[in-house]
Amino acid sequence: MISNKTLAATGFLSVIALSGCTQNDELLAQDTQPPMPPACNLDSLPDLKGVNFSSTHHDGNACKVAGTIDNDIHFEVNLPDDWNGRFVMSGGGGFAGVVTNIVEPTFPNRGYVTAATDTGHQAHPIDASWAVGHPDRLENFAGKAIHLTTKTTKQIIQAYYQKESERNLFYGCSRGGGQALYAAQRYPGDYDAIIAGAPAYNWTHHLGGHFAMIGAAMFPNSADLSEAIIGKREQRLINQAVMKQCDAKDGLEDGIITEPWRCDFDIRSLQCDDSNEEQCLTEPQINALEIVYHGAYDSQGQQIAPGFFFGAEMSPSGMTRWLTGGTEVNQFSKFQDGIDTNGFLVPDNIPNASYGFATGIMRDFIFNGEAVDFTRYQFDNLSSDGQQVAQLLNATNPDLSEFRNNGGKLILWTGLNDMAISPQSTIDYYQAVLEHDASAAEDVRLFLLPGVDHCAGGAGPFWVDFIEEAEDWLNTGDAPQESTAHWFTPDKGLEGNRKICAHPKVAYYDGTGDPRSADSFYCSYPK
Numbered sequence: 001m002i003s004n005k006t007l008a009a010t011g012f013l014s015v016i017a018l019s020g021c022t023q024n025d026e027l028l029a030q031d032t033q034p035p036m037p038p039a040c041n042l043d044s045l046p047d048l049k050g051v052n053f054s055s056t057h058h059d060g061n062a063c064k065v066a067g068t069i070d071n072d073i074h075f076e077v078n079l080p081d082d083w084n085g086r087f088v089m090s091g092g093g094g095f096a097g098v099v100t101n102i103v104e105p106t107f108p109n110r111g112y113v114t115a116a117t118d119t120g121h122q123a124h125p126i127d128a129s130w131a132v133g134h135p136d137r138l139e140n141f142a143g144k145a146i147h148l149t150t151k152t153t154k155q156i157i158q159a160y161y162q163k164e165s166e167r168n169l170f171y172g173c174s175r176g177g178g179q180a181l182y183a184a185q186r187y188p189g190d191y192d193a194i195i196a197g198a199p200a201y202n203w204t205h206h207l208g209g210h211f212a213m214i215g216a217a218m219f220p221n222s223a224d225l226s227e228a229i230i231g232k233r234e235q236r237l238i239n240q241a242v243m244k245q246c247d248a249k250d251g252l253e254d255g256i257i258t259e260p261w262r263c264d265f266d267i268r269s270l271q272c273d274d275s276n277e278e279q280c281l282t283e284p285q286i287n288a289l290e291i292v293y294h295g296a297y298d299s300q301g302q303q304i305a306p307g308f309f310f311g312a313e314m315s316p317s318g319m320t321r322w323l324t325g326g327t328e329v330n331q332f333s334k335f336q337d338g339i340d341t342n343g344f345l346v347p348d349n350i351p352n353a354s355y356g357f358a359t360g361i362m363r364d365f366i367f368n369g370e371a372v373d374f375t376r377y378q379f380d381n382l383s384s385d386g387q388q389v390a391q392l393l394n395a396t397n398p399d400l401s402e403f404r405n406n407g408g409k410l411i412l413w414t415g416l417n418d419m420a421i422s423p424q425s426t427i428d429y430y431q432a433v434l435e436h437d438a439s440a441a442e443d444v445r446l447f448l449l450p451g452v453d454h455c456a457g458g459a460g461p462f463w464v465d466f467i468e469e470a471e472d473w474l475n476t477g478d479a480p481q482e483s484t485a486h487w488f489t490p491d492k493g494l495e496g497n498r499k500i501c502a503h504p505k506v507a508y509y510d511g512t513g514d515p516r517s518a519d520s521f522y523c524s525y526p527k
Helices: 135-161 175-186 203-218 232-250 283-294 353-366 379-385 387-393 401-405 423-436 438-442 466-476
Strands: 051-058 062-069 073-080 086-090 113-117 167-173 193-197 303-305 409-415 444-449 482-489 493-501 506-509 521-524
Touching: 062 135, 073 135, 086 135, 113 135, 135 167, 135 175, 135 387, 167 175, 167 466, 175 193, 175 409, 193 466, 203 283, 203 303, 203 353, 203 379, 203 387, 353 387, 379 387, 409 423, 409 466, 423 438, 423 444, 438 444, 444 493, 493 521
Parallel strands: 086 113, 086 167, 167 193, 193 409, 409 444
Antiparallel strands: 051 062, 062 073, 073 113, 482 493, 493 506, 506 521
């Protein structure tokens, strides 16, 4: 159940009680009215070095402020009339390039000041050509722009409301999740709590390297990107075999695999032979799928990136969109729900999203615009070729001591059907944090959402009130042990839910209750 607790606006609401007597012993009464919000104009904003405010307008509930920082970093700030005294910074998506505030539509009418930025360039979210010849833009994209926007927003809050923000949070998924980890590691004083969903935190290896290897296997002729060697027929074949073997392991046959790491399906069991030449997979197809599911390795057997879990082969936002597809199958004019491409055109020859990101990372980030043929690249050289980019961009440091010493709390989460950011990579980072310092378990939590695609969607329930979980944690000092994930559709809203548990515990079905009710599940260590 969603808590009935509301984050009431406290910044301006006050009750002025006037009691006393006049010389005639008459009581004076005064109606209690909330003060008028500050004027929404440029005069109410501070004069900040390097900051140029371009516009303000009031939408009936909040003052919208837009501007730039250091000329290139576009930002927008939402200043609600009924402010709750707190601030949430929104993460972006893809290669950014557009100002995208995901907090407002995900957690509406909460009373938070929110802010977002394009991270210092304007382009389609799958276009990284802006980075060529501009190391300053890459630095802004890495994390500097988020930090400067956060700093600027805090100064705007102080000037506009005449008081500081009482609490500062960050919420992001995908690129936003990577921005979240970057902030925790490199700007540990910016936020009190950070929520990092499906974090894209290892750009050179998990994204650049793994995506490029998958691209080379899916499109062995680099001049023909029209269709991948794995299509819907093959994906359906895999999904049917996987579900037959693994779906019921959690006690429910519902198209959701609760513990996909326990699904020991052998992809080579589908390989063609003399007795089966139709419902089967060829050797090149098997090889491509092993890179998807088993991960990427160099010639010495060293892992470049972990693989994906079985289960999302037929999801509308799963394998076809991210890893297979083709230019005749996919189109990316919109890219993702919640991310407006703002009229920017998608680059040519993008057969799937991972191919687009691999191209941007390898060509534009690592090789500064020099074309890279994924089918010929020697991945043994990836660490040396990408060293400078990795030092600037990757957020792989497991040492969160400074963030934690400041009282910071980190919630990590990911959908287990994600085929954009490997769920295993999120698990790996969490485990690395605990291996570095076991006491970090006091301040870091990981939630795994079965059946959920990249950031949202899929067969499983994906909407979780992580903002409220973070607030409760900061208020009580008690780390969240479990929460509730809801199914959501735009036409019906929240409908049905299930329990999710802090890793390593798993939500198990009680065997009798409504499978779309959290009350029918309980948290337990893996059985």
